Amino acid sequence: MRLKKFNPFVLLFMVVGVLALTGCSQEPSPPARDNNPASSQASQRHSMVYDIQRILELDPVKIRIVNVGVVRLDESRAKEKGQIALGLEIANTGDQEVRYFPEQITISNSSGKILLPDVTISEEMSGTYPPQRVMRGFIIFPLGEKTPEEFNHLTIKFPAAVDQANQPLGNGLKIDLDLKKVETAG
Numbered sequence: 001m002r003l004k005k006f007n008p009f010v011l012l013f014m015v016v017g018v019l020a021l022t023g024c025s026q027e028p029s030p031p032a033r034d035n036n037p038a039s040s041q042a043s044q045r046h047s048m049v050y051d052i053q054r055i056l057e058l059d060p061v062k063i064r065i066v067n068v069g070v071v072r073l074d075e076s077r078a079k080e081k082g083q084i085a086l087g088l089e090i091a092n093t094g095d096q097e098v099r100y101f102p103e104q105i106t107i108s109n110s111s112g113k114i115l116l117p118d119v120t121i122s123e124e125m126s127g128t129y130p131p132q133r134v135m136r137g138f139i140i141f142p143l144g145e146k147t148p149e150e151f152n153h154l155t156i157k158f159p160a161a162v163d164q165a166n167q168p169l170g171n172g173l174k175i176d177l178d179l180k181k182v183e184t185a186g
Contacts, residue, residue: 046072046148051185052177059170060094061129061161067185068177069138070148082148084115084141086156092129098169101126104159107141109151115141129161153178 052065069085084107092098102125107115123137143151154177160168 048179049185050179050182052182054175056158056173056175058158058160058173060092060096060098061100061169062091062093063158064089064091065156065177066136068154068179068182070151070179072148080142080144081146082143084143084148084151084154086139086141087137088125088139089134089136090125090129091134092131092161095131096163097131098129098161098163099127099166100129100161101159102139105139106157107151108155108157109146110153111150113146113150115143115151118142152180 048070050068050070052067054065056063056065066087066089069087070082071085072082073080075081086105086107088102090100090102092100103117103119103122105117117139118141122139125135125137125139129135156175156177158173158175160170160172162168
């Protein structure tokens with residue numbers, strides 16, 4: 001089964017849209033008066049989308065990491081400093097129904113800081129996958145007090161798919177991504 005090409009800009013627009021919506025729920029703070037253009041640019045939101053296009057085999061599930069988006073939030077308006085969005089395509093390539101739960105994916109950096117996804121702002125991709133079903137979406141990982149620069153090297157752990165009795169269908173998978181060595185989308 002061939003997975004279709006996913007436009008990385010769709011993920012970027014979805015992430016920016018979600019961030020705009022979540023940022024609007026807070027009372028805006030008055031803008032700081034700073035005539036230095038360098039310091040005002042540093043406090044603005046910044047994002048990078050890395051084109052990954054890597055296929056992982058978790059038989060009977062195939063996962064394609066389409067891209068990774070790293071977003072810096074305006075620190076004066078948010079309690080967290082940024083987010084990582086993992087753009088995925090998940091396909092059941094087997095002939096039996098399976099269950100897969102991408103909200104169990106974890107990301108860690110080189111210092112061991114583990115990030116868990118925020119299911120309230122991620123796309124719903126969990127549940128039952130009939131044979132040949134493909135789901136596309138993104139999982140968002142808030143960085144909390146960590147900065148996006150602390151996540152240039154990622155270790156991503158993917159859980160195994162399970163059968164209808166919640167028994168694992170194989171092993172999970174752990175991969176390493178060095179974002180400094182990956183091309184940006186666009």
